[in-house]
Amino acid sequence: MPEALVTGATAGIGAAFARRLASDGFGVVLVARDAARLEELARSLRADHGVPVEVLVADLAADAGIARVEQRVATVDLVVNNAGFGQQGEFLETEVSAEVAMLRVHCEAVLRITKAALPGMLTRRRGGVINVASVAAFFSRGTYSASKSWVVVFSDSVREQVRSSGVHVMALCPGWVRTEFHERSGMDTSGIPDSLWLDRETLVAAAIRDFRRGTAVSVPDVRYKTAAALGKLLPRPLMTRIAARAGSKH
């Protein structure tokens, strides 16, 4: 039975990935900090899909937490590096510890878990890694978009190294998705029209379809594909000013 490991599985996009992969017949390893919520999800996945589900409690902003996942991931077929969080406030207002924690979860954990997972996948000549970035990767706004931009570039370069090996590495760039993300980071989303919100299950279905097709950077939904293309095409100073103005509203 193939095995998947999903970080940030207690809520939102990660929980949707875990549910979908369990229903596809994967044994699942669920990673996050909240042990009670992970156990609850594990029970529900076992009951609904009859697959083995393991709970791995780890804080991915801490060296020991990342190390625990590195040790587990060698035999896993599909890794979804999804754990993440947003932040309210301008760079000059935030605590430096929060900025560094974001880099650890969004970048260091993604790097170390990917590095630990790939040798086994390459030996088996199958499987891969989905790294959850964001459409924010194509705009310059704070450490969040800088870290998600890193995820896209990192995934691109690793994918090139494993080309023709049967292993695939994909960056997933969601637009707005209804999860706990915005409330946890204290963002005001009241100005975002209902029509712009993506459904988690639809997002995950599109991501898995793109992964199977060998897509390099998956941007589900045509509106967000357009936004990402604009972010890449606009002159950088103009793109940065637009991102600053749009971001300050939330």
Ligand SMILES: NC(=O)c1ccc[n+]([C@@H]2O[C@H](COP(=O)([O-])OP(=O)(O)OC[C@H]3O[C@@H](n4cnc5c(N)ncnc54)[C@H](OP(=O)(O)O)[C@@H]3O)[C@@H](O)[C@H]2O)c1
């Ligand atoms: N929602 C959106 O609009 C949106 C858009 C673009 C990209 N994304 C990206 O999608 C990913 C998932 O976000 P979401 O929207 O599903 O948010 P969410 O509902 O807030 O879920 C975030 C998950 O990350 C886990 N997590 C956070 N910090 C962690 C840490 N230090 N160690 C381990 N796990 C940690 C949380 O679990 P615990 O609290 O239990 O640890 C939770 O399971 C993130 O990378 C985010 O940047 C989201």
